[in-house]
Amino acid sequence: xxxxxxxxxxxxxAWLVARREAWDNLRDWRIxxxxxxxxxxxxxxxxITARVATDFVERYGAPILGTRLVPFLLMIxxxxxxSFSLVIALESFAGERERLSLEPLLATPIxxxxxxxxxxxxxxxxxxxxxxxxxxxxxxxxxxxxxxVPPGVLLAQVLLLTAMEALVMVSAAVVISSHTTSVxxxxxxxxxxxxxxxxLVQAESxxxxxxxxxxxxxxxxxxxxxxxxxxxxxVRVFNREELLSGEAASQxxxxxxxxFWGLCVGPVREAWQRGQGPAWRxxxxxxxxxxxxxxxALVRQNWLALxxxxxxxxxAGVLGWTYAQGHPLPPGALQFGGxxxxxxxxxxxxxxxxxxxxxxxxxxxxxxxILGAVGAPFSFGAAPVLLAMLPIALIGFFAGEVALAGQAPxxxxxxxxxxxxxxxxxxxxxxYAFALRVGLAVVSPGEGRGGGGLLGAxxxxxxxxxxxxxxxxxxxxxxxxxxxxQVVLQVYGAG
Amino acid sequence: MQAENGHAIVAQGVSKRFGxxxxxxxxxxxxxxGEVLALLGPNGAGKTTMVRLIASLLKxxxxxxxxxxxxxxxxxxEVRQRVGLLTEAxxxxxxxxxxxxxxxxxxxxxxAPAQLAKEVPLWLTRLGxxxxxxxxxxxxxxxxxxxxxxxxxxxxxxxxxxxxEPTSALDPAWTHQxxxxxxxxxxxxxxxxxxxxxxxxxxxxxxxxxxxxxxxxVLEARVQDLRATSPRRRLMDLRLAQPVDGLGxxxxxxxxxxxxxxxxxxxxxxxxxxxxxxxLQRLTAQGIPVVTLxxxxxxxxxxxxxxxxxxxxxxxxxx
Numbered sequence: 001x002x003x004x005x006x007x008x009x010x011x012x013x014a015w016l017v018a019r020r021e022a023w024d025n026l027r028d029w030r031i032x033x034x035x036x037x038x039x040x041x042x043x044x045x046x047x048i049t050a051r052v053a054t055d056f057v058e059r060y061g062a063p064i065l066g067t068r069l070v071p072f073l074l075m076i077x078x079x080x081x082x083s084f085s086l087v088i089a090l091e092s093f094a095g096e097r098e099r100l101s102l103e104p105l106l107a108t109p110i111x112x113x114x115x116x117x118x119x120x121x122x123x124x125x126x127x128x129x130x131x132x133x134x135x136x137x138x139x140x141x142x143x144x145x146x147x148x149v150p151p152g153v154l155l156a157q158v159l160l161l162t163a164m165e166a167l168v169m170v171s172a173a174v175v176i177s178s179h180t181t182s183v184x185x186x187x188x189x190x191x192x193x194x195x196x197x198x199x200l201v202q203a204e205s206x207x208x209x210x211x212x213x214x215x216x217x218x219x220x221x222x223x224x225x226x227x228x229x230x231x232x233x234x235v236r237v238f239n240r241e242e243l244l245s246g247e248a249a250s251q252x253x254x255x256x257x258x259x260f261w262g263l264c265v266g267p268v269r270e271a272w273q274r275g276q277g278p279a280w281r282x283x284x285x286x287x288x289x290x291x292x293x294x295x296x297a298l299v300r301q302n303w304l305a306l307x308x309x310x311x312x313x314x315x316a317g318v319l320g321w322t323y324a325q326g327h328p329l330p331p332g333a334l335q336f337g338g339x340x341x342x343x344x345x346x347x348x349x350x351x352x353x354x355x356x357x358x359x360x361x362x363x364x365x366x367x368x369x370i371l372g373a374v375g376a377p378f379s380f381g382a383a384p385v386l387l388a389m390l391p392i393a394l395i396g397f398f399a400g401e402v403a404l405a406g407q408a409p410x411x412x413x414x415x416x417x418x419x420x421x422x423x424x425x426x427x428x429x430x431x432y433a434f435a436l437r438v439g440l441a442v443v444s445p446g447e448g449r450g451g452g453g454l455l456g457a458x459x460x461x462x463x464x465x466x467x468x469x470x471x472x473x474x475x476x477x478x479x480x481x482x483x484x485x486q487v488v489l490q491v492y493g494a495g
Numbered sequence: 496m497q498a499e500n501g502h503a504i505v506a507q508g509v510s511k512r513f514g515x516x517x518x519x520x521x522x523x524x525x526x527x528x529g530e531v532l533a534l535l536g537p538n539g540a541g542k543t544t545m546v547r548l549i550a551s552l553l554k555x556x557x558x559x560x561x562x563x564x565x566x567x568x569x570x571x572x573e574v575r576q577r578v579g580l581l582t583e584a585x586x587x588x589x590x591x592x593x594x595x596x597x598x599x600x601x602x603x604x605x606x607a608p609a610q611l612a613k614e615v616p617l618w619l620t621r622l623g624x625x626x627x628x629x630x631x632x633x634x635x636x637x638x639x640x641x642x643x644x645x646x647x648x649x650x651x652x653x654x655x656x657x658x659x660e661p662t663s664a665l666d667p668a669w670t671h672q673x674x675x676x677x678x679x680x681x682x683x684x685x686x687x688x689x690x691x692x693x694x695x696x697x698x699x700x701x702x703x704x705x706x707x708x709x710x711x712x713v714l715e716a717r718v719q720d721l722r723a724t725s726p727r728r729r730l731m732d733l734r735l736a737q738p739v740d741g742l743g744x745x746x747x748x749x750x751x752x753x754x755x756x757x758x759x760x761x762x763x764x765x766x767x768x769x770x771x772x773x774x775l776q777r778l779t780a781q782g783i784p785v786v787t788l789x790x791x792x793x794x795x796x797x798x799x800x801x802x803x804x805x806x807x808x809x810x811x812x813x814x
Contacts, residue, residue, distance in 0.1 A: 013603060020588075020599050027590045101586035104647060107550050108603040109575045240552045245513050259514065 010114040017110065017118030021092055022125045031088060031126070038081045039130040043138035046073045051145055070148055072208045075158050077138040079201055081130035082166040086193060089123035089173035093238070094186035097177065102243065112239040116174070120234075123170045131162050157216040161204065164223035169193055171230035175442075178237035192378075229380045233442060256455070263459035267294050290467060298460055299430075302437050309388050309433040313425075316389035320396025328404045336407070336492035341485070356485065362477035369428060369469065373435035373461050377454065381439025388432035392425075415491040419484040423476035427469045434461040503528050503655050503686030504549060508558035511544050511710075518544040519710040521558065526703075528654070531677065531687040533701035533718075535694070535799060540707040542690045543583065546657045549688070550580050562655060576604065579653035581661055585644035589633030593624055593643055596632060597650055604651035618646040621676070623669070637664040645673065649680075656680065659690040674699055698722075698795040706802045714802040722792040728763045730791040731771065735759065736784035749774055761791065 142148040172193040275282030354360035375383030399409040441457035504526040511519040551571040565573040622642040662670040706714040735758040743755030750762040764770040
């Protein structure tokens with residue numbers, strides 16, 4: 001009962017903050033005027049555009065284009081006002097911090113979550129109301145002019161997508177604002193939000209012009225996942241400790257670089273300091289500590305990411321195999337009998353794979369793993385998981401096809417994959433798992449760690465990459481170029 | 496919650512780290528109800544961090560703080576309810592007006608509408624802002640903003656006030672008024688911490704001072720003890736109406752003379768109540784007219800600079 005009362009009291013405080021901020025926005029003509037223009041004038045222009053375009057395409061016997069244009073414009077009319085939610089949210093979070101009005105607010109008994117909720121609601125309110133009004137004006141004028149009434153499902157989809165996109169922008173703005181201390185810096189970083197959302201709207205447009213309205217539900221589901229992740233990240237980073245600690249410990253790029261370097265080489269330095277005597281003995285002691293103590297401890301700490309990656313890879317193998325069962329290749333497509341050394345050197349596919357030499361193979365594999373780590377923070381860890389799954393899914397697919405072709409999949413795997421795979425697959429597993437941790441650090445940095453959590457995860461990734469993954473990849477590349485072809489020729493060769 | 500035993504604040508072994516930066520190191524102190532503590536120290540000494548820790552805006556890396564018996568980490572909401580914080584910058588909302596601004600903050604502190612209707616006009620009038628209540632806060636002068644921020648901190652009658660530079664941007668008349676308000680609140684039993692670089696203000700307001708340097712307490716004492724010239728002895732200053740030959744030698748029969756001229760002298764005493772009345776009797780008996788006999792105090796500025804280890808540099812600069 002007491003807990004329920006406390007939650008209700010905090011909800012009331014959140015509502016108080018939301019009302020104040022919404023009212024404040026309504027008094028800012030710089031926000032109000034563009035929103036009014038987009039709400040009232042833009043839908044009329046879109047209405048005229050819709051009518052003219054419909055008449056035009058009907059004249060040339062392509063009425064379907066007109067039919068598709070009207071829902072597309074409906075989406076655009078709804079989207080334009082919500083683009084303001086990003087600006088309002090940046091003003092609300094980064095702006096308040098910059099104007100030093102946040103600390104008095106933080107000193108009140110309102111909880112971090114209630115303050116976050118109040119500010120998010122305030123940032124969403126005006127753009128969403130404007131968006132609904134715009135859609136209303138557009139549909140109203142269309143009804144009066146050409147008697148168009150949208151299907152209920154389509155209208156629901158557009159409204160849902162509009163709300164989801166607004167929440168993506170606002171929750172992303174909170175994450176951006178937490179990493180900056182000025183509106184200017186936040187605005188510069190806002191392109192990380194605007195560009196993906198603009199690309200998404202283009203994708204939605206393409207879907208609508210193709211008439212694949214069902215796909216809009218999938219986009220809405222994807223947006224919901226992103227919303228949940230961003231809100232979770234926002235709640236984690238928008239708290240008193242983070243906001244005020246960040247201010248106290250705010251560092252320039254050089255400071256961040258120094259901190260990152262310290263995190264990267266700290267354990268290596270510690271390992272070196274453990275040794276005594278001549279340099280070679282110190283190096284041996286250091287290596288023994290790094291490989292015997294430090295790296296196993298790091299692996300144990302990140303067991304969840306490792307288990308997740310392993311599961312994803314196993315699932316990918318099964319998926320590949322299953323997919324192959326439903327999509328058999330034409331008979332004779334997989335004929336391994338009579339392979340010659342020359343046939344193994346022939347390029348496969350549109351130059352996607354490297355030449356069969358150690359260095360190109362190593363560089364290709366290393367690039368793919370680094371790509372996973374680079375994409376991890378921007379995809380909340382999805383990029384490394386997908387990249388880990390892709391090659392295993394292909395292996396599963398080909399093993400499945402081999403089985404369908406009446407050959408032994410085990411022999412195929414032993415010949416083509418296992419010789420270098422025993423080194424390469426664990427290397428990829430480790431690298432992608434630590435890259436996944438980098439992505440998760442964005443969503444869940446850990447209390448009081450903020451960007452430190454991300455830096456720490458990146459440093460762990462780099463250490464594992466340099467100390468374990470690179471040696472394994474080098475060895476695997478050599479085996480793949482020199483040993484695997486020999487095994488393949490022994491098993492499937494002409495002689 | 497623990498029993499407070501008349502303490503508004505009890506801080507024990509408080510340290511705070513921001514990444515690799517150590518802002519506070521093992522700080523311990525307490526503050527009683529009805530007491531004003533001046534928190535002094537150079538820029539970056541850790542004053543603001545300490546205030547934020549007390550206001551439950553930050554969590555200590557080590558140690559703990561109790562405010563009226565409530566732990567600032569585990570019972571943060573209870574602590575914040577009992578703290579009135581005046582931040583270094585006023586941080587007002589430029590498009591709001593004074594009454595709605597104060598009502599917003601009052602409601603965040605759980606004040607009832609009737610209470611707000613009583614307190615808001617009272618404080619606005621007291622700080623000379625009633626006439627300006629219809630103006631948007633963006634139109635306020637620097638001093639008016641500072642006064643409104645002060646009202647924001649005082650409005651919900653918090654028993655603990657944390658005031659960072661309370662009179663910055665105020666003219667001498669309003670500075671005097673604000674000092675009066677702070678003293679009045681202290682007399683009503685409020686505990687007050689004043690962060691200031693204005694040593695005259697600290698001397699005028701504080702019962703005790705806590706000087707921080709590099710995140711550590713370098714001095715904590717009652718103001719009157721600090722201003723005494725020596726911990727054991729008092730330095731007295733004697734002024735005469737006319738010159739007396741050999742005044743120093745004359746006084747040396749009864750007290751330890753520090754220095755003397757023809758119509759003045761300074762001497763040490765361990766107990767002025769015992770030494771001074773007979774001394775005055777003897778001088779009067781010998782027909783020497785005394786104008787004043789008073790204790791020589793050090794200024795808080797001198798004490799502060801000494802604590803900072805900068806007395807010598809400051810003197811060198813003066814000469």
